[in-house]
Amino acid sequence: MTQLPNLLRPRVEVPMSTSTIHSRALYNPNTVRGTFPKPNRPAAQNPTAEYKTLTRGEHISAESRVDDILKGAPLTSIPLENVNQVIITLKERKRQATLAGNYHLSQQIVDLIQKINSIVIQRKHAQMKSQEIKALEIQLQQAENSLKKTIEQWNQKVTDFNRTQSSSARRLERTQLTRLQDNDSRPIDELPSSYLKPSPALLDLRERERHLVLTKRYDEATALHKEGNKMEKIEELEKKRIFLQTQKRQRQQLLAAQDRDVAGFKERWMRSADKLNQTMDAEVAQQQKIVDNIRKKLEDAKKEAL
Missing domain, CATH: 1.10.287 (Helix Hairpins)
Incomplete structure (x- = not known):
């Protein structure tokens, strides 16, 4: 076998049948190119820069909380210190859902993020009021x-x-x-x-x-x-x-x-x-x-x- 670059080797080493070889010999780019079905490509696997900043432990914790939220867990169960990680993870889930064409899930996540932000504002307001009351x-x-x-x-x-x-x-x-x-x-x-x-x-x-x-x-x-x-x-x-x-x-x-x-x-x-x-x-x-x-x-x- 002719020595090929490593990136091309997997394609070349796949065994071909006689019929396949025959078909390739008769290949006409003007008539045959559109007859092959396009592969189902997965959603892009390039997460957002924010998502990349999370540590492995933060990924695991945030993903688990997002799964629970999408299953109906109350948003108030999110600790205030973990809200930012959860929102980053939700944005990544929305990006993936949008790329996959699941716009219903994208809208659901957008609504969840808005509700979480509203809860965060309420919590911060309550926290400020609590501090004000104590003072x-x-x-x-x-x-x-x-x-x-x-x-x-x-x-x-x-x-x-x-x-x-x-x-x-x-x-x-x-x-x-x-x-x-x-x-x-x-x-x-x-x-x-x-x-x-x-x-x-x-x-x-x-x-x-x-x-x-x-x-x-x-x-x-x-x-x-x-x-x-x-x-x-x-x-x-x-x-x-x-x-x-x-x-x-x-x-x-x-x-x-x-x-x-x-x-x-x-x-x-x-x-x-x-x-x-x-x-x-x-x-x-x-x-x-x-x-x-x-x-x-x-x-x-x-x-x-x-």
Whole structure:
């Protein structure tokens, strides 16, 4: 046998019958070429570039899943991490079906791919919502903790404020009580020296009495002495009355001054308390607003995830 290239050898080595040789000898390309039936060629065996990138293990797994899907297995059974491999394999199956003329299967695969993509989008959306919900839950917990901490801090500030105010009030009360006691402790039976000075009339009478004694006019001096004693008692009573009135007026003035001090004390502390409450309310309201906003976002996210 003549030496031929390896690619041609299988055809040459096939034994031929006499009739076949005879037929070949009578072969006329213009009359005989169309009489031989064309072989049934299989679908092209050149898979897509994507399909070629799959490993052997990925091929086996994806082909098995595609077989199950084509038999009616639910599309939701495909793990998210294997979806891309399954779609690549389905596209390869569609290519083969189209080449083989099985357009019904091609359309079925196209519909399956669309459904899988839709499921993937839904899964990714659900996954994103799940992550969003988890993030919002963490934010809500942090915001609630911050709100709780803010309230606790302000409660402590209010407690300290009230304690300081009470201490200041007690100190003011003690000071005022001491001053009032000092005022009331002065004896009212003993007149101050400023009230002991006799009147000019009494001094004149005593001077006349002394002159009568010096002139030995004792009877007249005795009468003036009695009159002077009477006048002295009257003046003493009048001075005591004036002293008591002065004491009473001074006590009333002291009480009025203390009342003004108390009113001023209350006003100052009320202003401080109002300022403290306004600042506290603003900070707590701000923290509460943050909590409410996050809670609303979380509720909306959970509704969208349903």
